[in-house]
Structures are given as structure tokens and as C-alpha cells.
Amino acid sequence: MTEKLLGSIEAGGTKFVCGVGNDELKIIERVSFPTTTPEETMALVIGFFKKYNLKAIGIGSFGPIDIHKDSPTYGHITSTPKLAWQDYDFVGAMKKEFDLPIAFTTDVNAAAYGEYVSGNGKGSSSCVYYTIGTGVGAGAIQDGHFVEGFSHPEMGHMIVKRHSNDKFKGSCPFHSDCLEGMAAGPAIEKRAGKKGQDLSEEDLIWDIEAYYIAQAAYNTTLMLAPDVIIFGGGVMKQRHMLVKVHREFEKLINGYVKTPPLKDYLVTPKLEDDPGTIGCLALAKKELENS
Amino acid sequence: MTEKLLGSIEAGGTKFVCGVGNDELKIIERVSFPTTTPEETMALVIGFFKKYNLKAIGIGSFGPIDIHKDSPTYGHITSTPKLAWQDYDFVGAMKKEFDLPIAFTTDVNAAAYGEYVSGNGKGSSSCVYYTIGTGVGAGAIQDGHFVEGFSHPEMGHMIVKRHSNDKFKGSCPFHSDCLEGMAAGPAIEKRAGKKGQDLSEEDLIWDIEAYYIAQAAYNTTLMLAPDVIIFGGGVMKQRHMLVKVHREFEKLINGYVKTPPLKDYLVTPKLEDDPGTIGCLALAKKELENS
Numbered sequence: 001m002t003e004k005l006l007g008s009i010e011a012g013g014t015k016f017v018c019g020v021g022n023d024e025l026k027i028i029e030r031v032s033f034p035t036t037t038p039e040e041t042m043a044l045v046i047g048f049f050k051k052y053n054l055k056a057i058g059i060g061s062f063g064p065i066d067i068h069k070d071s072p073t074y075g076h077i078t079s080t081p082k083l084a085w086q087d088y089d090f091v092g093a094m095k096k097e098f099d100l101p102i103a104f105t106t107d108v109n110a111a112a113y114g115e116y117v118s119g120n121g122k123g124s125s126s127c128v129y130y131t132i133g134t135g136v137g138a139g140a141i142q143d144g145h146f147v148e149g150f151s152h153p154e155m156g157h158m159i160v161k162r163h164s165n166d167k168f169k170g171s172c173p174f175h176s177d178c179l180e181g182m183a184a185g186p187a188i189e190k191r192a193g194k195k196g197q198d199l200s201e202e203d204l205i206w207d208i209e210a211y212y213i214a215q216a217a218y219n220t221t222l223m224l225a226p227d228v229i230i231f232g233g234g235v236m237k238q239r240h241m242l243v244k245v246h247r248e249f250e251k252l253i254n255g256y257v258k259t260p261p262l263k264d265y266l267v268t269p270k271l272e273d274d275p276g277t278i279g280c281l282a283l284a285k286k287e288l289e290n291s
Numbered sequence: 292m293t294e295k296l297l298g299s300i301e302a303g304g305t306k307f308v309c310g311v312g313n314d315e316l317k318i319i320e321r322v323s324f325p326t327t328t329p330e331e332t333m334a335l336v337i338g339f340f341k342k343y344n345l346k347a348i349g350i351g352s353f354g355p356i357d358i359h360k361d362s363p364t365y366g367h368i369t370s371t372p373k374l375a376w377q378d379y380d381f382v383g384a385m386k387k388e389f390d391l392p393i394a395f396t397t398d399v400n401a402a403a404y405g406e407y408v409s410g411n412g413k414g415s416s417s418c419v420y421y422t423i424g425t426g427v428g429a430g431a432i433q434d435g436h437f438v439e440g441f442s443h444p445e446m447g448h449m450i451v452k453r454h455s456n457d458k459f460k461g462s463c464p465f466h467s468d469c470l471e472g473m474a475a476g477p478a479i480e481k482r483a484g485k486k487g488q489d490l491s492e493e494d495l496i497w498d499i500e501a502y503y504i505a506q507a508a509y510n511t512t513l514m515l516a517p518d519v520i521i522f523g524g525g526v527m528k529q530r531h532m533l534v535k536v537h538r539e540f541e542k543l544i545n546g547y548v549k550t551p552p553l554k555d556y557l558v559t560p561k562l563e564d565d566p567g568t569i570g571c572l573a574l575a576k577k578e579l580e581n582s
Binding site: 064079124126140143145151155156157159160175215218220224227254256258259 | 355369370415416417431434436438440441442443444446447450451452509510511512515516517518543546547550551
């Protein structure tokens with residue numbers, strides 16, 4: 001009999017990345033499907049996993065989502081602006097097809113967990129993972145547990161101070177100039193009139209961007225004091241960004257808190273593009289062990 | 292033989308409040324001593340506790356402090372601007388006199404723990420406690436554990452946006468216009484030219500103050516999503532403040548996150564002036580149980 005596998009779903013706003021892997025969290029196959037309607041997208045997701053002999057599935061979903069197992073809407077995507085997915089019973093739909101342990105958390109929590117078990121958070125007691133891309137979000141882990149309460153964090157919408165050279169009004173429909181409104185990929189593009197990857201490394205926009213990301217690092221340091229903060233997502237693929245973020249962070253913290261050395265404290269993902277998939281596999285494995 | 296008691300030390304920047312209590316966390320006696328030098332103040336503290344037959348002591352201290360039990364400077368006050376207390380081995384000094392289990396955390400963590408075990412955090416899975424007084428600080432608890440990592444939080448220094456009617460430059464020596472620099476008691480006094488308690492309830496300064504405290508609530512909601520956020524300290528004794536904070540919070544969050552009802556979510560301490568003492572007693576008891 002062949003080894004049973006772990007399934008991973010990174011459910012994002014533009015695509016669903018589905019993968020299967022083994023107990024060593026090795027990714028065996030991975031595919032992606034566009035995020036359209038639940039009917040269309042989930043048919044492709046289910047079709048993919050039906051090819052495998054699975055033992056557990058981990059889901060990291062865009063949100064907001066209901067993470068409380070004792071809630072009547074546990075496992076649902078809740079008040080998302082993606083209307084077709086509002087109040088969608090994600091875990092219920094999967095359970096109908098797969099009678100397996102299913103872990104359910106946010107996309108950023110899953111990525112945080114991936115880095116925590118196998119990446120730059122490994123060996124730490126606590127880590128925070130940010131994605132700076134189409135949106136901004138973060139997940140936090142302490143001693144193996146996600147930081148959460150009445151719901152999951154939504155760190156992407158924290159308050160930031162405007163850069164003195166930045167006239168951009170912000171692109172968040174809820175808060176205009178919150179972190180996401182000022183620092184997500186679309187904000188860069190609206191400021192510049194072109195995509196971030198088409199800007200030179202010296203463009204002032206990157207200094208502005210680094211200032212906002214450094215504020216996220218600063219507030220995270222003061223509120224959670226984690227062992228490490230990991231910045232992933234498309235914007236952080238600009239390899240010059242991290243050093244700019246370090247520089248802005250040092251100015252902001254101004255010696256008040258003695259953090260670990262910045263090269264170990266504010267980092268990019270060790271798992272590169274894989275923290276989400278590996279995190280979902282690890283969460284599936286954990287769910288199986290606890291089931 | 293008389294029942295052995297629990298000891299509590301709330302070590303603040305202006306006074307040390309020492310108390311003894313029983314296993315039901317009932318405060319039996321409480322005294323306070325001015326914070327001068329370690330020699331003077333600690334002689335009074337030790338003298339007070341020597342009168343009792345203690346079994347454990349809980350300390351909630353001003354900071355920053357070293358909370359890592361495996362660190363060579365565990366139990367020390369570290370880089371405080373109070374020079375006489377810099378690098379002071381607080382736990383070591385107590386251990387020399389009292390061969391007992393001693394719990395050591397920040398003053399705000401201790402108060403958070405008090406409310407978590409016996410106050411408005413009781414029954415929640417997570418709570419955050421802010422003090423808004425001479426300084427601003429906060430402690431966070433999830434499932435009985437303090438939120439922490441390389442160090443403890445320093446939430447009082449988070450970034451806030453300036454109120455459009457506020458020209459005050461801020462009073463934080465490290466960050467000028469961070470939360471503490473804009474919202475602590477001394478900031479109110481410097482703006483008004485008189486103490487907060489001498490201002491009328493209708494003074495615009497309270498709206499400005501509420502705006503900053505609401506930003507703390509907002510960022511805490513987005514970063515930790517705790518079940519409840521408790522606001523204590525001298526400024527919150529202004530009984531009109533809480534409703535002003537609710538109003539500003541609603542504007543900031545703008546429907547993005549569905550929090551618990553604000554009357555249950557953003558509250559003042561149930562234990563009134565006692566969360567610190569009760570928290571230290573409870574931490575002493577827990578330390579004894581785990582020793």
C-alpha cells in the first residue's frame with residue numbers, strides 16, 4: 001500500500017495553490033487554479049485531491065474567516081469583499097468530499113507556521129510572518145500556538161504614520177492610509193504609474209515603502225516582541241528592500257528596545273515561495289496527530 | 292501553625308506597593324514605599340515581608356526587565372532611565388533574603404494577570420491590559436501565558452497618528468510623539484498647563500486623548516484580536532473617557548473587523564486599583580505550584 005499523503009490548500013484572492021506532500025513536509029506535487037467562484041474553483045480543487053490517497057488536509061485561506069471550532073460558522077470565509085465567497089463554508093465543502101482531519105487557518109498564519117517549523121522561525125519560541133504583496137497580512141505564533149482571540153489578527157490594517165514625502169492618499173477601502181493602503185503592491189503601482197518591478201532600485205518610492213514596512217516591524221516589536229519577524233510576499237522579492245527596512249527600523253526604534261541583531265531579527269522567508277504550502281502540510285500533520 | 296501567605300510587589304517608578312494575601316487572592320495587608328534607590332527602597336520592602344511567613348512572592352516591575360530564566364541577567368531591571376536601578380538584580384536581592392519561589396514579570400503583565408484570573412479578563416482566552424497614567428504600558432495574555440518573545444512587549448511606544456487639532460510635540464524622550472508621548476498623564480498636563488483631573492469633562496483635550504487611546508485599542512485589535520482589552524491607570528479614572536474611546540474606536544475600525552460588543556470589549560478594570568496586587572499574588576501562587 002502506498003504511503004498516505006498530506007494535502008495543502010493556500011486559498012488566495014487571485015489563485016488557489018493546492019499541493020500534496022509527505023510527513024517530512026516534502027512537496028510532491030503542486031498546482032494552482034484561479035480564484036473565481038466557489039463552484040468553479042472548488043471543483044478543480046476537489047478534482048485535484050481526488051487523485052491522491054490523503055490522510056489530512058491543511059487550509060490557509062484569505063479572510064476574514066471563522067477560526068472558532070465551537071462556532072456555528074466555523075470553517076467559513078466570512079465578510080470578505082469577494083462577494084462570491086462571502087459566508088462560504090470552506091471546511092464544510094471539503095469535509096463533504098474528504099472524511100479527514102482538516103486544519104483551517106488564515107493564509108498568513110499557514111505561512112507563519114511553515115517558517116516556524118522549517119524556515120527562519122525554526123528553533124524560535126515565537127515568530128511573526130508578514131506578506132507584503134497584493135495585500136498586507138501577518139500571522140503570529142508563540143510556542144506553537146497562533147496568536148488569536150475573538151478572531152485572527154489583521155495586522156495589515158494597522159495605523160502608520162505618513163512619510164513626509166508621500167502624497168498618496170492610500171488605497172484601503174476601509175481605512176485609506178493604513179499599512180496595506182500605503183504599502184501593498186497596488187499602492188506602489190498607483191503612486192508610480194507602473195508596477196513595482198519596473199521601478200529602479202534607487203526610486204524614492206522604495207524608501208517610502210521601507211518606511212511603512214519598518215513601522216510594521218516596529219509596532220510588532222513593541223506589541224509582541226517576537227524572536228523573529230519574517231517579511232515575505234511579492235514586494236519583498238526586491239532584494240534591496242530588506243536593508244532599507246533595517247535602516248528605517250533603526251531610526252524608528254531609536255535604541256529604546258534592544259532587539260536581536262537585525263540580520264537575524266528582520267528577515268525574508270527561508271522557504272522562499274513555499275512557506276504557505278509547507279505550513280499547510282505541517283498543519284494537516286498536526287491536525288491528524290491531535291485528531 | 293498559621294497559614295503561609297503569598298507576597299506581592301508592584302514595583303513602580305514612583306512607589307513600590309507591597310502586599311500579602313492568601314490563596315484566595317484576598318489582600319490581607321498592603322503598604323507602599325517611595326521608589327528612591329535600591330538600597331533604601333529594598334530595605335523597606337524586605338523589612339515589610341520579614342514580618343510574615345511567606346511561601347512565594349510575585350513581582351511586577353517597571354522595566355525594561357530581563358524575563359528569560361536562562362539568561363545570566365534574568366530577574367534584573369535592565370536599561371531603565373532610572374539610573375539608580377539600571378542593571379539592578381531584583382530577583383537576586385529578594386532570593387538572598389527569601390529562599391522562596393519568586394515570579395518576575397512586568398508591572399503591566401502582573402496587572403493583566405490579575406484581571407485575567409479575577410477581573411474583566413476572567414473566563415476569556417486572551418486579554419490585554421493597558422495602564423494609561425504617568426506612562427503607558429500594556430501586558431497581553433493568551434491561554435494563561437504572557438505574550439512575549441525576545442523580551443516583553445512595550446506597547447506604550449507604538450506609533451500613533453496625530454490628531455488634526457493637536458499641536459503638542461510629544462513628550463517621549465525616545466520617540467517624541469508615540470502613544471506614551473502623546474497620551475500619558477504628563478502629556479495631558481503639558482498640553483493643558485494643568486493636571487488632567489483639573490480639566491472639565493468637555494475639554495477638547497479629552498477628545499484628543501480618546502483618539503490616541505482608541506488607536507491603541509485599534510492596533511491591539513488588529514495585532515492580537517484579544518477577547519477583551521482593559522484600560523486602567525490614572526487617566527481612565529476620568530469616567531467619561533471610556534465612552535469617548537468607544538466612539539473614536541468605532542470611527543477607526545470602520546466596520547472592518549467585527550469585534551465583540553464594545554461595552555464588553557473595551558472596558559476598565561473590574562479590580563479597580565487592585566489588578567497589580569492581585570496579579571502578583573496569583574503569579575506567586577502559580578510559581579509555587581510549578582516549583
